[in-house]
Structures are given as C-alpha cells and as structure tokens.
C-alpha cells in the first residue's frame with residue numbers, strides 16, 4: 472500500500488518522524504486525497520489544526536488576496552489585520568494583550584519568559600515552574616523543559632532548570648511543590664499528547680486558588696484544546712477558571728503557521744517591555760489575516776454552536792464502541808477532542824485505519840485520538856465508526 476509519490480526526496484529529510492507511506496495532494500472539507508486519488512476521511516486535522524476543514528473557499532480567497540497585497544512587513548510597522556486579529560483573539564480568549572508567534576512551542580517560550588519577567592519586575596525572586604506529568608508543551612528548550620515525559624527531555628539535558636512536575640489532577644502533589652521560588656504553574660486544561668486527559672473542575676479551581684494566594688501565575692496551554700474544540704472558545708471557559716496567561720496555536724490559523732501567547736492587563740503591566748521579546752515573522756500580515764478570518768468564520772458559520780450540536784453524537788457512537796469491543800477500555804475527553812483507550816497496541820490499528828482511508832492519531836497510554844475538523848457532520852461520524860469497526864473486525 473505504498474502510493475507512488477512518496478520516494479521523492481525522502482532520504483534527504485532528517486528522519487525524526489515515522490510517516491505513513493502516503494503522499495497527500497489536496498483536500499476538500501472533511502477529506503484529503505493522495506497523489507493516486509485515494510480518499511481519506513480526516514479525523515486528525517493535521518494535529519487539530521485545520522478546524523475549518525480543507526479548501527474553505529472564503530478562507531482561501533482571503534489569503535490569496537492578502538498575498539497579492541503584502542504578506543511581510545516586520546514588526547516595525549502596524550498592519551490593520553494584525554490589530555483586528557489581536558482584538559478578535561483577545562475577545563475570544565478573555566485576555567487583554569496578545570503577542571503573535573510562529574508556533575505553539577514559541578508561544579510557550581513567550582509565556583514562560585513573560586512569567587519570569589513579571590517576577591523580575593516585581594523583584595519577587597521567583598523563577599521556578601510547576602508543570603504536569605504527561606504534559607506536552609513543545610520541542611524548543613523552554614517548552615520541552617516543562618514537558619512531562621522524561622524521554623522528551625533526557626537526550627537534551629541539562630534543560631531549563633527550576634522545573635518541577637506534579638501529578639495531573641492531584642492538587643496535593645501541586646501544593647507539595649509550591650514555595651517562595653514558584654513563578655508559574657503551566658498546564659493543559661485537556662491534555663492532548665499525554666492521552667486525552669481532562670482536568671477536573673476541582674483541579675482547575677485549586678490551581679487558581681494556589682496561584683492567587685502566592686502571587687504565582689497560572690498559564691493554560693490551549694494550543695490543542697482551544698478554538699472551540701471542547702465546546703467553548705477556549706477550554707478554561709468551560710471551567711469558569713480564568714488563567715493569567717494563555718498559549719494558542721494550531722487551529723487559530725487553520726494551517727497557516729501562527730501561534731500566540733496572551734495575558735491579562737494585570738500581568739502585562741509588570742511583564743515584557745519593548746526590547747524584551749520579538750519574532751521576525753511573528754504576526755505578519757498573512758498570519759494575522761488567517762487568524763482574523765478564522766475568527767470571522769467562527770462567528771458567521773456559528774462553528775461553536777455546530778460543535779455543541781454534533782459532539783454529543785460523537786460521544787454516543789464512541790460509547791457504543793466501548794460497550795461493544797473488549798479491546799476498548801474507555802472513552803476520554805470532551806467535545807471534538809476525544810480518545811479511545813485500547814488494551815491492545817494502537818500503532819497497528821492506526822496503520823490499518825489509514826489503509827482503510829481514515830486518518831487518526833495516537834496519543835500516550837494506548838489511546839487513539841479523534842480531533843476532526845470542527846465542521847464535521849453526523850454522517851462523517853458514521854463513516855468513521857464504520858471504517859474503524861472494519862479494522863477492529865479484521866484485527867480480532
């Protein structure tokens with residue numbers, strides 16, 4: 472099952488990814504097509520990125536027009552779409568000041584630096600971070616330093632010092648690590664790579680309380696779980712627990728490389744100042760046009776309402792799978808960010824679903840992750856279940 476175009480230049484790429492043996496050519500809505508024309512139903516969205524699906528006409532046209540006008544100017548100048556994107560993103564995320572980056576890792580770098588800068592201005596002497604086991608925050612030095620998997624950090628040690636790991640959803644383990652050096656606590660309200668683990672209400676509230684009592688900043692990494700995926704624009708809103716700093720990326724640009732970190736006014740007042748931080752490409756007119764347009768389309772097409780309408784059906788169909796198949800242990804997650812935990816190795820299943828024309832992604836702990844474009848309909852869920860069950864029947 473090797474499609475014809477995959478050899479092109481393959482050995483020239485640094486081998487850091489285990490790719491599936493297909494070369495994709497184009498996409499339409501919920502589907503992508505390989506160079507032989509074979510169709511794949513996409514429940515991966517390029518790692519929860521292409522929320523609007525593929526070939527969204529209005530989105531594409533807007534980007535094409537922007538490319539013909541101007542797409543890079545540097546951050547020495549203003550561009551109208553950047554102000555518009557910043558305003559719309561702050562409105563959606565509940566934050567007050569935003570900085571645009573090129574990726575999620577870079578957004579987390581900025582968030583960590585912002586927290587250190589806040590402590591520096593206030594001369595609190597605080598510099599340590601508390602992060603969670605099983606977390607994923609990226610591959611750059613700062614972001615990998617707060618990533619709660621030993622295997623991601625060990626080959627690169629020494630990483631950024633002063634990071635301690637608590638158990639996710641175990642408030643006592645967090646409290647045990649807080650001291651007068653603690654600068655910030657970083658967590659994903661819904662862990663993605665770590666196996667689709669949803670924070671409890673009590674955990675989110677407890678973290679907020681610890682932060683308030685100790686002048687510690689709460690950083691929510693909403694790079695994967697943000698932008699509507701859990702049924703609210705950002706996952707924190709589902710808990711009603713507002714962080715001090717949020718990091719975003721993935722779906723905010725629908726595939727145009729853009730990320731952001733944003734903070735409340737209260738934090739910004741003491742945090743990064745001119746000259747403290749920057750990014751040559753960060754928030755260029757093309758990236759900002761993408762963010763602005765994605766948020767406009769969210770409103771216009773009532774994407775959030777759609778997510779809340781369609782996700783109970785996904786939950787229902789997945790619960791049926793759990794009841795029916797002995798090899799499925801449980802369903803995890805929320806909204807359109809869900810996982811199935813298996814008792815058998817998932818890499819084989821994942822390989823076979825791709826052959827069957829269904830794209831899925833694995834997560835830690837024998838979990839298969841379902842993060843489809845947010846525009847999916849019930850018929851796509853039925854088609855996904857059908858394809859997955861065909862694979863499970865053959866594997867039995």
Ligand SMILES: *Cc1c(COP(=O)(O)O)cnc(C)c1O
Pocket residue numbers: 573574575576577579607608609610659663664692693694695696720721730
């Ligand atoms: C993907 C992801 C990142 C890293 O984003 P990149 O754009 O790959 O650097 C960070 N945090 C979370 C929660 C993610 O899912």
